[in-house]
Amino acid sequence: xxxxxxxxxxxxxxxxxxxxxxxxxxxxxxxxxxxxxxxxxxxxxxxxxxxxxxxxxxxxxxxxxxxxxxxxxxxxxxxxxxxxxxxxxxxxxxxxxxxxxxxxxxxxxxxxxxxxxxxxxxxxxxxxxxxxxxxxxxxxxxxxxxxxxxxxxxxxxxxxxxxxxxxxxxxxxxxxxxxxxxxxxxxxxxxxxxxxxxxxxxxxxxxxxxxxxxxxxxxxxxxxxxxxxxxxxxxxxxxxxxxxxxxxxxxxxxxxxxxxxxxxxxxxxxxxxxxxxxxxxxxxxxxxxxxxxxxxxxxxxxxxxxxxxxxxxxxxxxxxxxxxxxxxxxxxxxxxxxxxxxxxxxxxxxxxxxxxxxxxxxxxxxxxxxxxxxxxxxxxxxxxxxxxxxxxxxxxxxxxxxxxxxxxxxxxxxxxxxxxxxxxxxxxxxxxxxxxxxxxxxxxxxxxxxxxxxxxxxxxxxxxxxxxxxxxxxxxxxxxxxxxxxxxxxxxxxxxxxxxxxxxxxxxxxxxxxxxxxxxxxxxxxxxxxxxxxxxxxxxxxxxxxxxxxxxxxxxxxxxxxxxxxxxxxxxxxxxxxxxxxxxxxxxxxxxxxxxxxxxxxxxxxxxxxxxx
Amino acid sequence: xxxxxxxxxxxxxxxxxxxxxxxxxxxxxxxxxxxxxxxxxxxxxxxxxxxxxxxxxxxxxxxxxxxxxxxxxxxxxxxxxxxxxxxxxxxxxxxxxxxxxxxxxxxxxxxxxxxxxxxxxxxxxxx
Numbered sequence: 044x045x046x047x048x049x050x051x052x053x054x055x056x057x058x059x060x061x062x063x064x065x066x067x068x069x070x071x072x073x074x075x076x077x078x079x080x081x082x083x084x085x086x087x088x089x090x091x092x093x094x095x096x097x098x099x100x101x102x103x104x105x106x107x108x109x110x111x112x113x114x115x116x117x118x119x120x121x122x123x124x125x126x127x128x129x130x131x132x133x134x135x136x137x138x139x140x141x142x143x144x145x146x147x148x149x150x151x152x153x154x155x156x157x158x159x160x161x162x163x164x165x166x167x168x169x170x171x172x173x174x175x176x177x178x179x180x181x182x183x184x185x186x187x188x189x190x191x192x193x194x195x196x197x198x199x200x201x202x203x204x205x206x207x208x209x210x211x212x213x214x215x216x217x218x219x220x221x222x223x224x225x226x227x228x229x230x231x232x233x234x235x236x237x238x239x240x241x242x243x244x245x246x247x248x249x250x251x252x253x254x255x256x257x258x259x260x261x262x263x264x265x266x267x268x269x270x271x272x273x274x275x276x277x278x279x280x281x282x283x284x285x286x287x288x289x290x291x292x293x294x295x296x297x298x299x300x301x302x303x304x305x306x307x308x309x310x311x312x313x314x315x316x317x318x319x320x321x322x323x324x325x326x327x328x329x330x331x332x333x334x335x336x337x338x339x340x341x342x343x344x345x346x347x348x349x350x351x352x353x354x355x356x357x358x359x360x361x362x363x364x365x366x367x368x369x370x371x372x373x374x375x376x377x378x379x380x381x382x383x384x385x386x387x388x389x390x391x392x393x394x395x396x397x398x399x400x401x402x403x404x405x406x407x408x409x410x411x412x413x414x415x416x417x418x419x420x421x422x423x424x425x426x427x428x429x430x431x432x433x434x435x436x437x438x439x440x441x442x443x444x445x446x447x448x449x450x451x452x453x454x455x456x457x458x459x460x461x462x463x464x465x466x467x468x469x470x471x472x473x474x475x476x477x478x479x480x481x482x483x484x485x486x487x488x489x490x491x492x493x494x495x496x497x498x499x500x501x502x503x504x505x506x507x508x509x510x511x512x513x514x515x516x517x518x519x520x521x522x523x524x525x526x527x528x529x530x531x532x533x534x535x536x537x538x539x540x541x542x543x544x545x546x547x548x549x550x551x552x553x554x555x556x557x558x559x560x561x562x563x564x565x566x567x568x569x570x571x572x573x574x575x576x577x578x579x580x581x582x583x584x585x586x587x588x589x590x591x592x593x594x595x596x597x598x599x600x601x602x603x604x605x606x607x608x609x610x611x612x613x614x615x616x617x618x619x620x621x622x623x624x625x626x627x628x629x630x631x632x633x634x635x636x637x638x639x640x641x642x643x644x645x646x647x648x649x650x651x652x653x654x655x656x
Numbered sequence: 657x658x659x660x661x662x663x664x665x666x667x668x669x670x671x672x673x674x675x676x677x678x679x680x681x682x683x684x685x686x687x688x689x690x691x692x693x694x695x696x697x698x699x700x701x702x703x704x705x706x707x708x709x710x711x712x713x714x715x716x717x718x719x720x721x722x723x724x725x726x727x728x729x730x731x732x733x734x735x736x737x738x739x740x741x742x743x744x745x746x747x748x749x750x751x752x753x754x755x756x757x758x759x760x761x762x763x764x765x766x767x768x769x770x771x772x773x774x775x776x777x778x779x780x781x782x783x
Contacts, residue, residue, distance in 0.1 A: 146746065146771055149778030154729065160780055167690055167727035167737065178665055179672035187662045246693075253692050254725020285693055301659025308662055406731035 047085040049126065050104045056091025059098035063115070064088075067099045070115040074122045084126055097137065109137045153423040154405045159386060161394045162210075162370035163410045165255045171289050174296040177257040183302055185373030186264040190310035193376075195225050198269040202372070204380035206392030211237055211328075211365030212440065212469045213545070214391075214458045220362055224270040224352040227360040234263050234272035234314075235356065235363040237333060238279035238286065241325035242441025243492060245472035247396040248366035250408050252279065252286035255370065256293035260316060262369025264307065265376055267314045270362050275316040278333050281323065290318055325442075325496035329544045330363045331355075332498065343498045344544035365470070367396055387413035391457035395468065401438075401475035404429050411456070418452040421475055432477035436561070440469025442489040443549030445556030446482060465556045467549070479630065481578035482561040483568055486553045487515045493550035504547030507538040511554060519579040521642060523569035528558060573641035580624040584644035585637055587628075589614035592636040598628035619648045685719045685740045685764055690733065692726025698733040699752065706753030707736075710760045719764055732775055738763055749775040 053059075053068050068086060075081045097111035108131045110121070117135055124130045149155040160166060169176040177183075189198050203218030224232065236259055240248040252259060263275045279287055294316055297303040305313045319337050326332050327342040334356040336342040355361025371393065375383045384392045391413040397420070400406050404426035411420060417437060421427070428434050436446040445466030447454065454460050461468045476485065494508040511534055514527055535551030542548045558565060567573045574582040587598070587607075592614040599607040599615055606622045609615030617628065617637075622645075629637045660668075689707060691700045704723070711721060727735050732749035736756065739745040746769050748759060755773050762770050769777075 146769060146774040146777050148744070149776050149780060152776050155776060155778070155780060158728075158780065163728065166780070167688070167724045169724055170722050171725050172723075175668055175672050178668045181669070183665055187665060191662065250692060250726045285696075304659075306659075308660060308665075404731075405729065407729040408726060409728065 048083045049085075049106075051084055051086045052089045052102045052104065053086065054091060054098060054100045055088035056095065056098075058091065058095030059100060062098045064099040066115050067101065067113050067118065070118040071101075071122070074118050078122065078127075080122070080126070103131075106131070110135045111137045154407075154409070154426065157411065157415070157419065157424050158409050159394055159412055160410050161374055161386075162251065162258075162367050162396050163255075163408065164374070165258065166250075166408075167254070169255065171254050171256055172292055174257060174293070174300065177255070181377065182257055182373075183261055185376040186261045186302070187308055189265040189268050189376050190308055190312050193268075195269050195271060198265060198376070199225055201375065201380050202269070205375045205383040206380075206387075206390070207368065207371055207375065207383065208391065208458065209365055210367035210371070210395065210470070212443065212467065214468065217364065217368055220352055220364075221266060221269045223350070224360045224362045227353055229360050231274070231357070231359045232270055232272045233356045233359060233361040234267040234270060234275040235330075235333070235337075235361060236263055236275070236277040236369060237328060237330070237363050237365050238277055238283070238290075239321050239328035239333065240280060240283075240366070240470065241328045241496075242443075242470055242472045244398060244400055244474050245441055245470050246398045247408060247471045249283050249286055251366050251370050251396075252283065253289050256286075256289045257297065258370045258373060259290070259366055260293055260297050260303065262364070262372040263316060264303070264312075264314055265372050266362060266364060266369070268312050270360070272314060272362070275314055276319050276337060276356075277316060278319045278321060278327070278337065280321040282321075287318065287320065294318065324498075325492070326498045326544070326546050329546060332544065333363065334361065341498075343500045344546075346543060367471070388455070388457050390459055395456065395471060397471045397473045399425050399473050399475070401473075402428050402430075402432060402434075402477040402480075403475045413457050414455045416453050416455050417447065420456065420473070421452070425475065428475070428477050430477075432479060434475070435478050435480055436476045436482060436485075438466075438474040438476065438485065438553075439472070440467040440549075440552075441472045442493045443467060443545065443552060444469045444472070445552045446476070446485065446560060447556075448560040451560075465559055466552070479576055479578075481519075481574050481576040482557045482564045483515065483519055483574070484578045486557045487512070487519055489553040490515055490550070493546060497546060497550075501542050501544075501547055503538045503541045504543075504550065507534055508547070508550050510534060511538075511551065515554065518565065518568050519574070519582070521568075521572055521581045523565075525569060527569065528562070528565055532558065571641050572643055573639070575639055577624075577626050577629050577639045582642045583624060584619065584640045584642060584648065585617055585622060585624065585626070585629055586619075586640060586644065586648060587615050587617055588636045588638055589616070591634055593634050595634070597631045597633065598637055601627040601631045603627065619645050619652070683718055683720050683741075685738065686722060687719060687739075687764065688722045688724050688737045690725065690727040690735045690737070691723045692730075692733075694726050694730040695733045695735065700734040702753050703734045703736065703751045703756050707756045707760065710757045714760065714765065716760070716764065729775070735775070740764075740767070744778050746777050747775045748773045 099113045101110045121132050124132050199218050199221040207217045208214040321327055324342050327336045329344050331344045332342040351361045387393045394410050394412050396410045399409050436448055438446050447464050447466050451464050458468055490512040494512045497504050497508055499505045535555050538551050539548050572582050577583045594612040604621050604623045606618045607615050689704045734751040736748050737745050759770050762768050
């Protein structure tokens with residue numbers, strides 16, 4: 044009998060065999076044979092060793108090293124390190140439960156460690172219905188300092204030096220806006236908060252209003268002092284009932300503490316804030332339309348100049364700021380402009396909150412320093428694309444924004460750099476898209492929104508968005524023509540140049556950016572009648588590649604129309620007459636065997652079936 | 657309630673830390689259920705109900721139960737954060753009434769983190 048250097052006892056009990064014990068044996072045999080070691084190490088299958096939960100297990104004698112939870116891919120390493128070099132592989136060895144796998148700490152998870160919380164500093168930390176908890180985290184200290192130690196000029200100069208830009212999307216320098224208003228003489232002035240957050244998919248402002256309502260009030264008090272406001276309003280959309288409730292309570296509590304009302308903190312400054320509910324119009328997020336809405340008029344923008352800072356609500360000097368902008372203000376007053384500038388870039392200082400959503404693994408609300416590359420946000424913080432799909436585009440800025448493709452992912456997120464791509468940073472909505480999204484459909488989705496929300500005042504916007512929508516719809520339904528692309532671009536330019544407000548001025552952006560970066564998709568819709576992502580039902584045929592199909596049946600089980608025929612291990616086939624183009628099979632197949640073809644393919648395949656029958 | 661002065665603000669801050677701090681005041685732990693719209697939509701109210709029920713069934717009186725808004729990681733809701741004296745806060749994910757009861761028994765009473773439900777340990781950076 045040969046003298047073995049070691050015995051490798053692999054558990055052959057039923058439990059371990061069920062978890063793959065024999066595959067371990069096969070892998071081990073193969074590896075030993077390949078290295079010419081089969082006469083030096085003996086592989087023995089033993090009976091059940093009792094530790095079934097840890098299987099497949101292997102004990103190496105004579106050392107008595109116990110390996111657990113083995114996988115075939117662990118074997119080459121194990122043979123190399125332990126058997127040849129005499130170094131047992133720690134990570135495969137049995138570990139006591141406490142040492143097995145501890146919960147990672149925040150500084151180990153990119154989702155958390157890459158964020159810096161400023162506007163969201165109270166995120167998840169306080170009870171939003173307790174003003175005391177807000178005060179305990181330095182709440183109203185900024186207002187106290189601004190009201191008792193600073194003049195109006197001190198305040199807006201600090202804001203100017205901080206470089207804070209409006210977080211609602213336009214990115215106008217906040218301090219500058221305050222200065223314009225402060226310098227106007229008037230008996231009444233207004234400080235307004237824009238809580239209308241209309242972008243589909245954006246929820247930054249909702250989160251701040253629900254979770255930290257007092258920071259909005261504190262920001263408004265400071266801004267009010269800076270411009271000399273006599274009254275404040277928060278315009279919040281009615282679709283945010285929890286935010287409305289929390290703000291109402293916060294205002295009541297602040298009033299009780301004398302933090303709103305007459306002579307706040309004994310400073311001599313008085314401010315009252317009331318809540319005003321929106322009524323479902325996206326356009327009322329635009330500042331002049333918002334002010335008309337508060338005045339009881341139909342929400343329609345008016346020409347500027349005169350700017351609201353000079354003549355706004357009720358024709359009085361008014362400053363409107365976004366919720367997130369206000370959330371940054373108390374800290375800037377307390378810690379100074381230099382502190383705020385210490386993050387971000389020169390022209391885009393500080394941090395920005397994003398609502399990261401779509402095809403990423405880590406969906407949520409994040410706050411990052413300006414200047415962070417998109418790639419880092421999507422892949423490190425966002426944890427990459429779900430379901431093993433590939434990145435296609437990231438949509439920034441909602442219906443006013445644009446889609447950014449893969450080759451531009453190293454773009455740092457700053458106002459200037461993103462604008463160069465044709466998109467905008469916007470209010471912070473960041474929707475990630477994968478290879479199962481059709482970019483023409485995406486453009487259509489946003490156009491449906493803006494065409495619906497157009498107030499109607501300007502003909503190019505009212506009619507133009509509708510015409511653009513009809514054209515894009517034609518393209519998605521097989522009626523597209525080659526000249527449509529140029530027509531859409533011309534129409535876009537006209538709408539942008541002649542619309543009075545931001546809605547019309549930006550509505551064509553999704554179309555322009557998708558044409559710029561995904562022209563091939565428009566071309567295949569128009570020229571080939573083929574939606575390659577499988578979204579536009581008139582322009583796609585699903586069929587199975589019978590050479591690669593393994594007959595696993597996943598598609599057949601997923602099909603709601605019972606349109607797939609096939610048996611286990613036999614290539615399946617889709618019955619084109621029954622197929623409703625729901626795409627379930629395409630999404631389920633793990634063998635890349637469900638393919639898409641142009642819409643016209645359906646007829647061909649049906650004819651083929653007829654001929655056979 | 658009287659109108660506050662600046663000193664009053666500071667006093668409230670100190671008093672709050674004393675009463676609610678997980679250290680003085682005899683409280684040995686604090687559990688916060690995150691109830692932003694994302695949490696509520698995912699079932700945080702049921703989690704909260706189960707939590708209150710289990711705490712009272714087990715007669716626990718020296719643990720603060722609190723709510724807060726969205727924790728930021730919306731896809732993992734319902735979430736709760738457990739802070740025990742002397743230990744870093746632990747954030748739990750994908751909770752339901754059954755899991756929260758287990759957390760009360762194993763973490764709050766037993767002192768051991770329920771690793772299979774835990775997302776992360778620690779506090780966030782803000783500066």
